[in-house]
Amino acid sequence: MPVMQSPPGAETVIDGRRYLYFAGTGYLGLQGHEEVIRAACEATRRYGLASATTRAGFGNTPPVLDVERQAARLFGTDDSFYFVSGYVGNQVLVLVLNGSFDAVLVDEHSHYCVFEAARISGRPTVPFRHRDPEDLRARLRRELKPRERPLVLSDGVFAGLGDVAPLAEYRKVLGEYPGAILLIDDAHAIGVLGENGRGTFEHAGLWYADGARADKQPVAPVGPPAPQVNSELPGQGSAAAGPVLLVCGTLSKAIGGFGGIVPGSRRFIDRLKGSSRFYSGASAPPIPAAAATARALELVLSDPGIRRRLWENVRTLKSGLVRLGLPADDTPVPIACLQIGDAANMRRIQEELMRRGILIAYMPSYSGLGPEGALRLAVFATHTEAMIKQLLDELGRLL
Numbered sequence: 001m002p003v004m005q006s007p008p009g010a011e012t013v014i015d016g017r018r019y020l021y022f023a024g025t026g027y028l029g030l031q032g033h034e035e036v037i038r039a040a041c042e043a044t045r046r047y048g049l050a051s052a053t054t055r056a057g058f059g060n061t062p063p064v065l066d067v068e069r070q071a072a073r074l075f076g077t078d079d080s081f082y083f084v085s086g087y088v089g090n091q092v093l094v095l096v097l098n099g100s101f102d103a104v105l106v107d108e109h110s111h112y113c114v115f116e117a118a119r120i121s122g123r124p125t126v127p128f129r130h131r132d133p134e135d136l137r138a139r140l141r142r143e144l145k146p147r148e149r150p151l152v153l154s155d156g157v158f159a160g161l162g163d164v165a166p167l168a169e170y171r172k173v174l175g176e177y178p179g180a181i182l183l184i185d186d187a188h189a190i191g192v193l194g195e196n197g198r199g200t201f202e203h204a205g206l207w208y209a210d211g212a213r214a215d216k217q218p219v220a221p222v223g224p225p226a227p228q229v230n231s232e233l234p235g236q237g238s239a240a241a242g243p244v245l246l247v248c249g250t251l252s253k254a255i256g257g258f259g260g261i262v263p264g265s266r267r268f269i270d271r272l273k274g275s276s277r278f279y280s281g282a283s284a285p286p287i288p289a290a291a292a293t294a295r296a297l298e299l300v301l302s303d304p305g306i307r308r309r310l311w312e313n314v315r316t317l318k319s320g321l322v323r324l325g326l327p328a329d330d331t332p333v334p335i336a337c338l339q340i341g342d343a344a345n346m347r348r349i350q351e352e353l354m355r356r357g358i359l360i361a362y363m364p365s366y367s368g369l370g371p372e373g374a375l376r377l378a379v380f381a382t383h384t385e386a387m388i389k390q391l392l393d394e395l396g397r398l399l
Helices: 034-045 062-075 088-097 112-120 133-143 168-176 268-274 287-302 305-323 344-354 385-398
Strands: 012-014 017-021 079-082 103-107 125-128 149-156 180-184 244-250 258-266 335-338 359-361 374-378
Touching: 017 168, 017 385, 034 062, 034 168, 034 287, 062 079, 062 258, 062 287, 079 088, 079 268, 088 112, 088 180, 088 244, 088 258, 088 268, 103 112, 103 133, 112 149, 125 133, 133 168, 149 168, 168 180, 258 268, 305 335, 305 385, 344 359, 344 374, 344 385
Parallel strands: 103 125, 103 149, 149 180, 180 244
Antiparallel strands: 012 017, 079 258, 244 258, 335 374, 359 374
16 A cells, blocks of 8 residues: 655655656645644644544634634634534534435536535435436426425535536526525635635635626625625525525645635524534534644745646646547546556556556546546646656657
C-alpha cells in the first residue's frame, strides 16, 4: 500500500520518492501551506488535541467557532455548522428533514455517502439517470402519488467523472411539486466553483433568490441579497417560490482543512444544531484540525487569486488533453476523467507515468465508472505551467 510522506501538493513524496502529483482532491494546494500548519501547531499547544466532549457540552473551543465564522464569511451567510466529517453532511440534513418529504430520488452516479443518507431516510428511494432532468421529471410523475413531496439528492460535482449537476434544470423540474427539496453534496465544488467559491449553486446562478452574482451591487442600498440556499428548512414559514434548496460540503478537499460544513441563515443553523446528534452526541472536530481549517478559510477569503490560478491551470490541462485527442469539458472543475482502452492499458499508462516521476490515479471502480474503470487527473492551483506541460507530453508519448 503506497504511503504519502509529505503534504499533498504539486509535488508530493510517496514511498520515499518525490512525484509530480496530479491525484487526490487538494485543489487549492493549501494542505501544506506554512500558515495552515503553523495554526495547527499553535492551537495544539494552547488548547490540546481535542475537547473530549460534544459541542452541546463544553466542546465549543475557539478554533471550532472560528471555522464557523470564517465559513459564514465565505458563503455570505449568517452562520454555519461545523462537524467532524463531510461524509455525514447529507445525513445531518436528511435527519433534520424527517417528516418533510415522502420519497427520495437520487442521481444514479452520486457518491456512496449520498445513497447512505437516502437509505437512512426510511423513505422509498428511486435512482434517476445521471444528470438527466427529463428522466427526473418522468420518474417523479411515475413514482409520486398526488401531493407527495420529493427530496432529490445529487452530487454537485461528481468526483470520479468531473462533471457538474444541472441544478437550474432540476430546480425548474421540481417547481411543479409543492414542498419539493433539492439537496446537493458539494464536496468537490466548495472553494472551486462560483465567483466566490460557494460551489455549484453559485456556479449555476442560484445562490441568490434574484439570481444576482455576489460581485454585483444590489439595486437598493440595503446590502447584498440574502442567499436562497440553506435559508430555511421546511416548516420555517418560507414564502419563496420553488423548491427548498439545500447544500452540504467538506472543508478537507479544496479548502485544505478538515471536517464537514453546512452554511446557512441563523434560523436555519439554530434548528440544525438543536436537532442534530452530530452536535449533541458526537465529539467536536479535533482542535488542531479546526485551527488549520479556519486559517485555510482565511487564506481563501483574502486571496481570490488562488481560485483564478486554479481555473487557469484547469484550462491549460483540458485544452492540452483536447490537443491529444482526449475528451475534456470546458468547465472550471479541476478533474479530468479518461477512459483509454481497457483496464490493462490504463494500468500500463499509470505505471509508466509513475516510472517517469508523475503520479495520476487509476480507479478500477467508483461511482459512475464502467467495468474497466478510468484514469483520474486532478490539477491544483499550485501546479506550474511547466508541470502541466510535462504531464501532457509524457501522457502523449504513452497513448
